[in-house]
Amino acid sequence: MSGLEVNKVIAAVLTAGIVASFSGFVAHLLVQPQELAQNAYPVAVAPAEAPPAEAAAAEAPGPGSVLPLLAAADVAAGQKVSRKCTSCHTVEEGGANKIGPNLWNLVGRAIASVDGFTYSKGLQEKSGDGWSYENLDGFLHKPKDWAPGTKMSFAGLKKIEDRANLIAYLRSLSGSPAPLPE
Numbered sequence: 373m374s375g376l377e378v379n380k381v382i383a384a385v386l387t388a389g390i391v392a393s394f395s396g397f398v399a400h401l402l403v404q405p406q407e408l409a410q411n412a413y414p415v416a417v418a419p420a421e422a423p424p425a426e427a428a429a430a431e432a433p434g435p436g437s438v439l440p441l442l443a444a445a446d447v448a449a450g451q452k453v454s455r456k457c458t459s460c461h462t463v464e465e466g467g468a469n470k471i472g473p474n475l476w477n478l479v480g481r482a483i484a485s486v487d488g489f490t491y492s493k494g495l496q497e498k499s500g501d502g503w504s505y506e507n508l509d510g511f512l513h514k515p516k517d518w519a520p521g522t523k524m525s526f527a528g529l530k531k532i533e534d535r536a537n538l539i540a541y542l543r544s545l546s547g548s549p550a551p552l553p554e
Contacts, residue, residue, distance in 0.1 A: 438509045439553050441536035442543075450541025453534050456526070463545055472524065478503050479543045480550040494521030505553055508539050 373381075438445075454463065460471040467474040473486035484491040484499040491499075498519060501507060510518040512535045514528040529535045543549045 436532045437506070438532055438536040438539060439505055441532065442505060442540060442552050445533075445536040445540035447537070447540050447544050449534075450537035450539070450544075453529070453538045454541055457538075460524075460526075465547070475542060475545060477546045479505070479508065479539070479546065483507070492519075492521055492523040494519035494523075497521070505539060508542065509535055512538060 457463075457472075457475065462468055462470060462474045463476060464474075465476045467476060469486060469489045473489040473491075481503050482499065483501050483503055484495045494516075498507075507518075512529050515522050515524045515526055516528075529538065543552075
């Protein structure tokens with residue numbers, strides 16, 4: 373094909389696109405559909421019965437609670453899980469902040485309270501709360517769901533045992549660890 377024929381093909385494709393766009397615009401001007409106030413063909417549906425509270429609780433998706441597992445959690449296994457954290461956090465007493473704040477004495481500490489660290493909006497909104505076992509569990513399960521707007525890119529820990537072990541390890545990072553829940 374010569375250069376002139378290639379130009380003709382390109383011009384034909386562009387013209388077809390312009391004609392299609394213009395015809396859609398003209399069709400919208402000529403035919404102006406109106407929304408109906410109610411369905412033209414109503415379908416009668418029996419109202420659904422509300423499930424019992426026990427069934428709703430059993431069906432509710434969620435991470436499950438780590439609280440019953442904390443007493444038997446393995447701190448050494450939690451330290452292995454924490455390797456995912458050490459690229460962004462330090463764990464030593466008096467350790468410096470990295471991309472994330474230092475995690476020493478985290479359990480029981482107020483959320484978004486490390487001096488010299490700029491927290492994301494998602495965590496600043498929760499600054500009145502503390503890092504309780506429940507809050508840690510929710511955050512470690514899915515950080516972006518628990519604190520929308522968080523800058524933390526970690527996807528979370530799906531396995532409840534991993535979360536329990538990690539929380540037990542984080543609890544151990546303190547001069548006087550917080551008491552376990554009863």
